[in-house]
Amino acid sequence: MRYRRFGRLGWQVSEVGYGMWGIAGGEGGWTGADDASGRVALQQAVDLGCTFFDTAWIYGRGHSEHLLGQLLRDNQGHRLYVATKIPPKNRERPSRRGSLLADVFPEEHIIEYTHRSLEGLGVERIDLMQFHVWEDSWADDERWQAPIRMLKDQGMIGGVGISVNRWEPWNVLRSLDTGLIDAVQVIYNIFDQAPEDELIPACRNRDIAVIARVPFDEGTLTGTLTRESRWPDGDWRNSYFVPENLIASVDRAERLRPVVPGGMTMAELALRFVLHNKTVSTVIPGMRTTHHVEQNLAVTDGRPLRAEVRSELRHHRWDRQPTEWSQ
Numbered sequence: 044m045r046y047r048r049f050g051r052l053g054w055q056v057s058e059v060g061y062g063m064w065g066i067a068g069g070e071g072g073w074t075g076a077d078d079a080s081g082r083v084a085l086q087q088a089v090d091l092g093c094t095f096f097d098t099a100w101i102y103g104r105g106h107s108e109h110l111l112g113q114l115l116r117d118n119q120g121h122r123l124y125v126a127t128k129i130p131p132k133n134r135e136r137p138s139r140r141g142s143l144l145a146d147v148f149p150e151e152h153i154i155e156y157t158h159r160s161l162e163g164l165g166v167e168r169i170d171l172m173q174f175h176v177w178e179d180s181w182a183d184d185e186r187w188q189a190p191i192r193m194l195k196d197q198g199m200i201g202g203v204g205i206s207v208n209r210w211e212p213w214n215v216l217r218s219l220d221t222g223l224i225d226a227v228q229v230i231y232n233i234f235d236q237a238p239e240d241e242l243i244p245a246c247r248n249r250d251i252a253v254i255a256r257v258p259f260d261e262g263t264l265t266g267t268l269t270r271e272s273r274w275p276d277g278d279w280r281n282s283y284f285v286p287e288n289l290i291a292s293v294d295r296a297e298r299l300r301p302v303v304p305g306g307m308t309m310a311e312l313a314l315r316f317v318l319h320n321k322t323v324s325t326v327i328p329g330m331r332t333t334h335h336v337e338q339n340l341a342v343t344d345g346r347p348l349r350a351e352v353r354s355e356l357r358h359h360r361w362d363r364q365p366t367e368w369s370q
Contacts, residue, residue, distance in 0.1 A: 067102035132149060153194075183221070215229075216241060268284075
């Protein structure tokens with residue numbers, strides 16, 4: 044495992060972290076989650092050197108945090124970094140233009156869910172507390188700034204992050220100037236290269252950590268989806284991969300296949316693309332099995348992509364606009 048500096052917080056974290064949405068199950072999640080196999084996969088990640096774990100209260104309504112809390116107790120000799128998220132009070136994800144801070148992150152809600160996460164994780168301090176949605180129009184509003192300062196001053200949280208809405212990497216730039224944001228979590232992958240335009244340079248200039256999420260484009264960039272892919276009732280992917288999105292995504296993945304170097308899977312190519320950007324502090328693929336863990340963590344061998352491959356991948360950029368189904 045290779046490690047990278049986590050922005051101005053100075054932590055050394057595994058360059059491949061663990062995205063914990065998929066193993067939580069529950070309302071609004073992914074079906075097929077199994078606590079027993081999930082716990083084994085989490086421990087396997089620790090054994091292979093993974094030190095950064097990203098969760099959220101909304102993942103299984105606290106269940107993912109409980110799983111992570113048990114992992115922390117089982118590995119007290121390891122320095123594992125915990126990142127979680129405050130859910131929007133109105134439960135609307137993503138937020139919308141015109142969403143009011145008072146409806147999404149009122150002060151008492153920020154404090155309440157910090158305490159809930161502390162209790163669920165079984166810790167006295169959360170390394171990184173993130174806002175799960177965001178509107179940059181809130182940047183200068185003291186009503187979120189004051190409770191965040193208080194929580195940091197009291198030692199309940201170590202750093203503050205923002206998880207940017209899908210396909211809106213610009214929707215956080217003003218907030219970076221407040222000096223309160225230590226990390227930004229953004230969708231960044233072979234298709235979604237837009238963060239390179241403004242957000243990643245802005246974070247680099249301010250020494251703010253970048254957490255790259257959805258490196259596989261919710262599964263498209265594993266090369267395993269087809270136009271006929273379907274999931275059990277209640278699985279979040281059914282609402283995201285509507286025909287309009289599924290067909291276009293699979294077609295683009297098929298056009299990418301000729302670029303994949305021999306001996307490499309499309310998923311490996313996707314992770315190596317993200318890790319080539321040295322401003323990225325960690326990438327957090329979802330992993331539910333030890334097979335996923337072993338495959339993804341094996342990419343941290345420091346081997347760069349060839350220049351001609353990187354150049355070709357630039358042609359696969361896909362700029363999209365949020366829609367009713369993009370969530």
